[in-house]
Amino acid sequence: MTLKLGRREFDDDAMLMMAIVNRTPDSFFDKGATWAEDKALARVAQVVADGAEIVDIGGIKAAPGVEIDAAEEKTRVVDFVAQVRAEHPDLVISVDTWRAEVGRAVCEAGADVLNDAWGGADPELVDAAAEAGAAVICTHTGGATPRTRPFRVEYDDVVASAIADTMAYADRAVAAGVDPRSVVIDPAHDFGKNTFHSLEVTRRIGEMVDTGRPVLVSLSNKDFVGESLDLPVGERLVGTLAATALCAAAGARIYRVHQVVETRQTVDMVNTVLGRRRPARAIRGLQ
Structure with a gap:
């Protein structure tokens, strides 16, 4: 599709x-490195230069913390979206929000995608996307409340749950008027999941790809x-790229990342090995 x-x-x-x-x-990752507007704009320019097709702008960290209401969230992202749109007219701009009120405001400012990391916590978000002609990312969180950590979450089959919930969310989006070509599903690693759940989702990501909906990871x-490698946040790139390679082999379409260049090279190499992509050059043994 x-x-x-x-x-x-x-x-x-x-x-x-999709660059974060x-x-x-x-x-959690950059510790506020792009909190200042000039730093955030420089980050956008850098990831565009690195080849990112999408930027995903977020005004609230996912983890528990200081309460951020819709007004404050809009203060953080709406004018910034407008500025990014003015500077990068062809860039796909996504905004990471679960609130319809914020979704409407950022779409008016130029956003193309509403990335709902919290699985439809605000049922009107799909209406905001439909009204604006925007795409929507439908995630699986097992019904978790926004900005809460999972605690002893259990699933009979986490992948079956992820498929059922994201496909139902996708159907609601289409019923609300979102273009069927603009609906993406995301198993949402770590959200409403423990490490074993996220590993299983990674191992079986092909089952989500087989639904026919484009998959974001x-x-x-x-x-x-x-936790798999017993490494802190700043030392997880190699492990991230290993998981990325598995998802690329299975056919995931969008990669939400901190490190664009390394992820692109990983995905391109997987696709080249699998014959989906030609080598950038192939002169060895020919001249």
């Missing part, structure tokens, strides 16, 4: 880099990688 993300369309074999840009002072520096 051709993927339509706002003003851009992508072929059904395209694998896309945090407008928060307390993000957000693996970058997640806790399931850190």
Whole structure:
């Protein structure tokens, strides 16, 4: 299925880099490195230069912390989205929010995608996407409350749950008027899951791909990688790329990442080995 993300369309074999840009002072990975607007704009320029097709702008960290209401979230992201749109007219802009109120405001400012990391906690978010002609990312959280950590969560089959919930969310989005080409599903590693759940989702990601919906994976520096290898946040790149390679082999379409260049090289190498992509050059033994 051709993927339509706002003003851009992508072929059904395209694998896309979605670069994370945090407008928060307390993000788990960069510790607020892009909290200042000039730093955030520089980050956008850098990831675009690195080849990211999408930026994902977030105004609230996922973990528990200081309460951020909708007004404050909009203060952090709406004007910034407008500025990014002005500077990068062809870039796909995604905003990581679960609130319909914020979704409407950022779409008016130029956003193309609403990335709902909390699995439909606000049922009106799909209406906001439909009204704006925006795409929506439908995630699986097992019904978790936004900004809560999982505690002793159990599933009979975590992958079956992820497929059922994200496909139901996708159907609701289409029923609300979102273009079927603009609906993406995401198993949401670590959200409403322990490490064993996230590992199983990674191992069986092909089952989500087989639904026919484009699949996004957000693996970058997640806790399931850190716990698997007993590594802190700043040392999880190799583990992230190993999980990325498995997802690329299975056919995941969008990679939400901190490190664009390394992830792109990993995905391209997997696709080249599998014969989906030609080598950039192949002169060895020929001249």
